[in-house]
Amino acid sequence: MSQSPVLVNPLREGISLDQAGEPCAMIILGAHGDLTKRKLLPALYALCQQGLLPPGFCIVGMSRTKMTDEEFRQSMGESIQKYATDLVFDKQLWDKFAGSMYYLSSNFGKEEGFAPLAKLLKDLEQKHGTRGNNLFYMATPPSLYEDIVDRLAESGLAQKRPGERAPWPRIIVEKPFGRDLDSAAKLDEHIHNVFQESQVFRIDHYLGKETVQNIMILRFANSIFEPLWNRHYVDNVQITNAETIGVEGRGGYYEEAGNLRDMIQNHMLQLVSMVSMEPPISMDAEAIRDEKAKVLRCMRPFDVKNLGASVVRGQYDNGFILGQEVPAYRKEPSVSPNSNTETFTALKLFIDNWRWADVPFYVRSGKRLAKATTEVSIQFKRTPHRLFSETLGGTFGNLGPNVLVLHIQPEEGISLKFVTKQPGTATQLRWLSMDFNYGTAFGVRSPSAYERLVHDCILGDASLFARTDAVEASWSLITPILENWAKESPKQFPNYAAGTWGPAESDALLQADGRSWRQL
Amino acid sequence: MSSVVSEKTAVESFLSGQLTQVDVARIERELRKFWADAAGGPGAPGANTVIRACTFNLVMITSEDDAETKAGDVLDEVVAHHPARAILAIYRPGKERRLDAWVSARCHLQGANKQICSEQITVLSEGCKPQELTSVVIPLLLPDLPVFLWWKEPTMQAELLTPLKNVARRLIVDSARTPFDVSFLANLARMREQSNGSFWVTDLNWRRIGGWCRSLANAFDGFPLDLEYLFRLSKINISYAGGASDGPSAQALLLSGWLAGRLTWQPGSPNAASSHFKGPDGTPIEIAYKPVKHDFAPPGSIVALECLFDDKVVLTLNLECTADEAQIVASTVSPEERQEIESVHFHASEAFLIGQEVEMPGPDRVFEESLTTAAKLLPRK
Numbered sequence: 001m002s003q004s005p006v007l008v009n010p011l012r013e014g015i016s017l018d019q020a021g022e023p024c025a026m027i028i029l030g031a032h033g034d035l036t037k038r039k040l041l042p043a044l045y046a047l048c049q050q051g052l053l054p055p056g057f058c059i060v061g062m063s064r065t066k067m068t069d070e071e072f073r074q075s076m077g078e079s080i081q082k083y084a085t086d087l088v089f090d091k092q093l094w095d096k097f098a099g100s101m102y103y104l105s106s107n108f109g110k111e112e113g114f115a116p117l118a119k120l121l122k123d124l125e126q127k128h129g130t131r132g133n134n135l136f137y138m139a140t141p142p143s144l145y146e147d148i149v150d151r152l153a154e155s156g157l158a159q160k161r162p163g164e165r166a167p168w169p170r171i172i173v174e175k176p177f178g179r180d181l182d183s184a185a186k187l188d189e190h191i192h193n194v195f196q197e198s199q200v201f202r203i204d205h206y207l208g209k210e211t212v213q214n215i216m217i218l219r220f221a222n223s224i225f226e227p228l229w230n231r232h233y234v235d236n237v238q239i240t241n242a243e244t245i246g247v248e249g250r251g252g253y254y255e256e257a258g259n260l261r262d263m264i265q266n267h268m269l270q271l272v273s274m275v276s277m278e279p280p281i282s283m284d285a286e287a288i289r290d291e292k293a294k295v296l297r298c299m300r301p302f303d304v305k306n307l308g309a310s311v312v313r314g315q316y317d318n319g320f321i322l323g324q325e326v327p328a329y330r331k332e333p334s335v336s337p338n339s340n341t342e343t344f345t346a347l348k349l350f351i352d353n354w355r356w357a358d359v360p361f362y363v364r365s366g367k368r369l370a371k372a373t374t375e376v377s378i379q380f381k382r383t384p385h386r387l388f389s390e391t392l393g394g395t396f397g398n399l400g401p402n403v404l405v406l407h408i409q410p411e412e413g414i415s416l417k418f419v420t421k422q423p424g425t426a427t428q429l430r431w432l433s434m435d436f437n438y439g440t441a442f443g444v445r446s447p448s449a450y451e452r453l454v455h456d457c458i459l460g461d462a463s464l465f466a467r468t469d470a471v472e473a474s475w476s477l478i479t480p481i482l483e484n485w486a487k488e489s490p491k492q493f494p495n496y497a498a499g500t501w502g503p504a505e506s507d508a509l510l511q512a513d514g515r516s517w518r519q520l
Numbered sequence: 521m522s523s524v525v526s527e528k529t530a531v532e533s534f535l536s537g538q539l540t541q542v543d544v545a546r547i548e549r550e551l552r553k554f555w556a557d558a559a560g561g562p563g564a565p566g567a568n569t570v571i572r573a574c575t576f577n578l579v580m581i582t583s584e585d586d587a588e589t590k591a592g593d594v595l596d597e598v599v600a601h602h603p604a605r606a607i608l609a610i611y612r613p614g615k616e617r618r619l620d621a622w623v624s625a626r627c628h629l630q631g632a633n634k635q636i637c638s639e640q641i642t643v644l645s646e647g648c649k650p651q652e653l654t655s656v657v658i659p660l661l662l663p664d665l666p667v668f669l670w671w672k673e674p675t676m677q678a679e680l681l682t683p684l685k686n687v688a689r690r691l692i693v694d695s696a697r698t699p700f701d702v703s704f705l706a707n708l709a710r711m712r713e714q715s716n717g718s719f720w721v722t723d724l725n726w727r728r729i730g731g732w733c734r735s736l737a738n739a740f741d742g743f744p745l746d747l748e749y750l751f752r753l754s755k756i757n758i759s760y761a762g763g764a765s766d767g768p769s770a771q772a773l774l775l776s777g778w779l780a781g782r783l784t785w786q787p788g789s790p791n792a793a794s795s796h797f798k799g800p801d802g803t804p805i806e807i808a809y810k811p812v813k814h815d816f817a818p819p820g821s822i823v824a825l826e827c828l829f830d831d832k833v834v835l836t837l838n839l840e841c842t843a844d845e846a847q848i849v850a851s852t853v854s855p856e857e858r859q860e861i862e863s864v865h866f867h868a869s870e871a872f873l874i875g876q877e878v879e880m881p882g883p884d885r886v887f888e889e890s891l892t893t894a895a896k897l898l899p900r901k
Contacts, residue, residue, distance in 0.1 A: 009747055010782045011737035014886025022741070055738050129744070 021458040023056025024133035024168075025124050027117065029108065029148055030140035031061025031072070035174065039205075040139065041076045042084035043450035048097045049087060052455055056129035058100040060120060063140075064107060072103035086445055100128060108144050114155035121157065132167030135457060142176055146190045153194040172201045172457055175266050176257060177466070180482055181475040188468050197468055201457045206267040207274075207464040208449030208456075210438055211412040215274045215376070216288075218406070218414065225404075226279075228380065230355045235381045235401060237361045238518055239271055242369035242501075244321050247343075251334030258341045260313075260478060260485075263365040269296065269474045270466065271408075272361055275376055276351050285463040289470065296473035300350040304484050309512075311481055312505040313490060314344030316368040319498030326368060326498045340489055343367040344496060346506040348513075360513060364506060368498035370520075374408040377518050388419075388429055403518065412446060413437035531557045535570065535635070537596065539588075539622035539642060544656055547621050547641060554623065558637075569634045570627070573603035576878060577661045579684065582672040583612050588642065591672070597871035599626045599638035602878050605665075606640040609657050611680060614647035619656070650680035658687055666690070668878055674698045676707050685711075685719055692877050694724040694870075695770035699820025700762065702898040705770055709895035712888055720883040723891070724873045725820075729771050732822055733778060735837055735848045744852045745835055750783070751799075755806045755828040761821045762811035767792045767899055769809075769820030776807045777894030778886065792899040816841045 026044070028036055047053050061072050077098060081089050104120060106113040125132050134157060138145055149171075152158035158169050171191070178184025191200055206212055219226055228234070241263055247254040254262065273292040280287040302310055318328040330337050344366030351361065380402040403417040415435040422428040438446055447455075456464055495503040501517070510516050534540050534554045542550040558570045578598065582591055587610045595606040606626070621644070627637040641660055645653040661667055669688035671681065674697045685691050691711070698704050712721045740750040758776070760769045768776075776795050780787060785797035785805055794808040817823050817839065827835040837850050 009737060009741055009750065010784075011733065011740065011750070011779075013782060014884070 021052075021054035021057075021455070022133055022460075023054050023129055023131045024135050024458060025058050025060055025121055025128070025130045026135045026137060026454075026458075027060045027062060027121070028137045028139055029062050030138070030144075031103065032063040032065040032067070033139055035139045036061070037076070037079035038083045039448070039450045040137065040454070042080050042087065043448055043454050045080050045084060045094070045097060046087055046448065046451050047455055049090070049093060054458060056131065057458075058102065058124050058128045058130060060117070060124070061101065061103045062106055062108075062117060064105065066105045067103050069101070069103050073098040073101050076101065108140065108148050108151065110151075114151045114157065118155045118157055134167070134169045135172065136169065137172045137454075138174055142174075145173065145187060149191055149194050158194045168199065168460075169195070170199045170201060170457060170460070171195055172203050172454075174203055176261055177202055177266075177471050178475060179256075179261065181472070181479040184471055184475045188471070192468075198462070200468075201453075201462060202466040202468075202471060203453055204266050204270050204464075204466055205449040205453065206408075207270055207466075208451075208453040209408055209412065210446045211406055211408045211414070212271065212274060213452075213464070214414070215271075215406060220279050229378075231357055231359045233380055234359055235379045236359060236513075236515060237272075237275060238377045238379060239268060239275075239361065239363045239375070240377075240517070240520065241268060241365040241374045242371055242520070243367045244369060244372045244499075246316070246326060246329065246368050246498075247332050247335070249333060251332045254343075255335055255339060255341050259343055259345045259365055259367070260481060264345050264347065264363065265474050265478045266466070268363050268365055269477070270470075271376060272296075272299075272349065272351075272363065273470070275378075276356055276361070278355070283463070285461055288463050289467040293467060293470040293473060295351060295353070296470050296477070298351045298353040298356075299473075299477050300352050301477065302480055304480050307481065307484055308505075310348040310509070312344075312346040312503060312509055313342040313485065314346075314366060314496045314503040314506065315339070315341065315490070315493040316343050316366075316496055316498045317494035319368065319500065321368060321370075321499045328494055328498070329368075330494065340493055342485070342490075344369075344502045344506070346502065346509055348509055360515075362510060362515075362517070364502065364517070366496075366502050370499055370501050372410060373520055375520070376406040376408070378404040378406075379515075379518070380404070388427070405518075411437055530554075534558070534623065535625045535627055535637065537624050537626055539592075539624045541620065541622050544619055544621045544643070547623060547656075547660060551623050551639060551641075554625070558625070570637055571634065572625075572637050572639070574605050574638065574662060574665065575602065576604050576665050577607065577667045578604045578670065578874075578878065579607045579609060579657060579661075579667065579688070580670040580672055581609050581611060581680065581684070583610065584672070588644070592640065592642070594869070594871050594874075595640055596626050597869065598874050598878075599640070600628050601875055603636065603638045604878070605660070605662050606638060607657055607660055608640060608642045609653055610642070610644045611648075611650065611653055612644075612646045616647055618644065618646040619648055619652060620644045621656070650677070651683070654680065654683045658683065661687060666881075668692060668874075670874065672697075674701075674704070676711070685715075688719050690720045690722060690877070690883075692722050692724065692874065695774075696725045696728065696818065696820060699725075699769045699771070699818075700766045702767065702770075702773070705773060705891065706895055706898055709891050712891060717883075720888070721891070722877055722880075722884055722887060723770075723774070724870065724877070725770050726774055726884070726887045726890070727873045727876055728868070729775050729778075729822060731848055732775055732825065732837070735850060736779075736825070739835055739837065739850050744850060749827075749829060749834070752829045753783075753805060753827055754803070754830055755808065757808045757810060757824075757826040757828070758822060759810045759812045759824040761814040761817040761819055761823055763813075764811060766811045766819070767809070768795075768897075769811075769822075771820050771822050772809050773894040773897055774890055775822060776897055777890040777892070779807070780897075781886070781889045781893045787893065787896045790897050790899050795897045816846070 028040060030036065044059065077094055102120060104117055106116065121134055124130055136152065138148060140148065178187050219229060273295050277291040277295045280291045316329050319326060329335060329343050330339050346364040349361040349363060382401050405415045407413045413436050415433045417431055417433050419429050420432050422430040453464060507517065530540065531554060535558055555572055580591055580595065584591065591608050595608060599606055622642040624640050625637045626640055627635040630636050643653065643656050666689040667687055668690050669684050670692045693708060695704050708721055708723065739745055740747050758772045760772045762769060780797055784800050788796040788798065794806055797805040799805050812823060814823050823839045825837040826833050834853055835850065837848050839846055840849050
């Protein structure tokens with residue numbers, strides 16, 4: 001049986017990929033929440049400003065709050081002016097953009113709640129030419145995910161219609177994707193009853209950041225790094241995500257999640273996988289995700305009998321951040337005064353494969369730390385013979401190895417630390433850092449992570465979204481820690497002062513290996 | 521003391537974008553000195569951090585009377601978003617020989633006290649041989665960075681162009697400068713053919729018709745028309761801004777070249793009012809050119825397209841514009857299916873279009889193919 005060839009529009013060839021998204025409606029479920037106001041609408045407006053939204057695009061906001069279309073537009077316009085501070089608000093453009101925004105008040109749990117949505121989307125298909133393509137963004141609490149998927153299925157909105165060029169439904173799922181391995185598998189099964197994997201976009205906004213995307217470019221588009229990117233030349237890899245902020249009024253959520261679920265299981269392990277993956281066979285989304293899943297599966301399971309040797313948890317006490325006194329985690333609103341939720345985690349990971357055998361990956365993430373920064377640092381091995389360290393009284397030797405740093409936030413860029421001779425008659429050595437900063441090198445505004453990811457989803461490019469097997473692999477690694485922590489209460493919480501670099505055990509984790517965290 | 525004050529003033533004026541005249545033979549040396557001073561050496565101006573950034577070389581060749589100011593402003597706008605070494609090379613005839621140079625920084629404040637700076641070198645040659653100018657410009661190119669050569673002249677002058685295009689990665693021209701002079705496109709197509717891939721050519725006018733290309737592609741993607749219609753096209757009428765005697769404009773020819781290339785239409789013998797093709801199955805297809813008066817569109821700009829299927833107009837794309845903005849509106853035979861589909865860039869500044877060019881790292885194959893086909897459609901005089 002030969003298949004009839006798919007008809008391709010030849011006029012599309014060579015037209016900037018930026019412009020090639022298909023018409024669609026984006027339905028934001030939970031449109032009255034913070035995520036919509038702070039991130040999604042500013043991202044969509046930025047895409048509109050750059051002409052990156054497809055023709056025939058419209059937005060439907062949906063949440064329980066009663067509102068008219070006009071009130072929704074007004075509220076979103078105010079949010080954009082408040083939160084999209086890097087964009088120039090153009091009233092004329094906004095009016096045009098707002099004209100394609102609609103609002104529907106509805107209860108997500110009830111079946112009839114989606115019948116009006118189905119009708120509205122049918123009308124918008126005619127009015128805006130969305131061609132029946134619908135992109136559902138779940139910006140709701142995770143507890144509603146399964147109900148929403150059921151309602152979408154019951155209303156017929158989540159069924160892919162037959163035909164080569166049939167309209168598509170896609171769904172974007174916000175983290176956390178499950179609470180542990182079992183709940184993630186259950187949610188996955190639920191979603192897959194309705195959607196195919198190719199229609200599911202599990203968003204991890206870290207992957208939308210320029211520097212994170214640049215990890216692959218740096219590694220695989222340059223010939224000078226990859227030969228060194230292995231156990232022969234890399235001594236260890238350190239990944240730090242440090243926040244100065246506390247839980248910011250999200251105490252209730254954080255009590256349930258904790259740092260391990262909130263940051264490590266998704267963002268940090270995604271970063272580890274980007275740094276450690278093998279070259280994909282192509283830049284196709286599945287080829288990239290194959291390699292990421294593969295390396296996640298290579299991570300050595302933690303020894304739960306001796307967890308303290310590779311995992312540290314912490315919780316912040318009161319302290320000072322940038323001259324301001326801040327309260328302890330247990331004093332935050334909606335947080336139990338006896339809470340054992342971790343606000344800091346440090347891990348020592350090993351990847352048991354040919355490339356990375358015995359190279360430790362140290363990962364730490366925490367709230368209320370001394371400085372807000374996220375970076376990956378590749379610490380190279382020292383020179384085999386320290387020709388200069390003796391003559392210079394050990395100054396050179398004490399300063400550590402060559403380090404390649406991928407700065408992820410707040411400044412995005414790359415720096416390489418190396419030794420050079422100081423000008424003068426004596427042989428004095430000096431460490432220098434060669435810096436590349438995205439903001440200064442290109443002089444253009446970097447798109448926000450949500451801009452990139454929403455745009456990718458409209459294009460149907462899943463490269464930067466987590467696939468089900470990668471999610472499963474990361475939960476498999478993390479769940480034993482969660483189970484162990486649930487059984488054993490931490491002994492000395494709170495164990496670090498706000499404004500420091502976390503508990504002493506975090507430093508001890510590296511000191512035990514004769515190493516230390518990079519000074520930040 | 522007074523020398524320190526004057527030194528400070530020189531660095532400050534350099535950083536503020538003011539042109540500072542330098543000896544033609546000492547351009548690099550003077551620039552190095554300015555940057556060293558700005559970075560904190562003797563005469564550093566205050567506490568601001570000055571960062572010099574450069575991602576490519578941009579050479580603009582022009583003979584315009586007001587080039588020193590006008591072209592300088594355009595370059596300023598380009599480097600604000602794309603840090604570069606910009607070289608403004610002005611080549612004018614003159615009875616007396618004059619070869620002068622100026623340098624200036626183009627800085628933009630980032631944050632409270634950080635300035636990101638590009639540099640501009642202006643070389644003015646009057647009454648000189650082309651080689652005199654190129655012998656100054658070429659050594660100024662920063663090594664290992666791509667060179668974009670912006671030829672802002674209505675004609676190609678081989679003596680000046682040849683040595684420069686030999687070092688350029690891309691030659692950028694603008695056929696809108698002589699919108700009805702078909703020989704310009706012919707020369708460009710010939711140059712591209714002879715380049716053997718050693719450099720690439722692009723036309724800012726091609727960027728301007730991007731909106732039309734996208735609108736047409738979109739229009740046949742199911743809304744308002746299904747893709748099958750694209751293969752049943754029998755005639756297209758292209759209207760462009762121009763007087764009654766103006767032959768097909770460069771924009772109209774480029775769009776025709778693009779359509780023919782994408783849809784594998786074989787061009788027949790050219791004439792001024794229309795182009796004739798044979799489709800892949802041998803069916804005849806015609807593109808007719810029609811100059812129309814237009815209040816806002818610059819001469820030669822496309823203002824409307826009509827697509828006919830079996831000689832009936834089914835799809836119309838119209839430019840609706842004001843002095844400030846423009847958009848393409850598509851409609852099918854039934855007026856209620858009118859749909860706004862694309863904004864176009866004919867109001868886009870040269871700096872914006874150049875910005876698009878320098879962001880494109882490789883050749884624009886679709887443009888090159890469209891140019892080649894367009895050259896086959898040029899009416900013979």
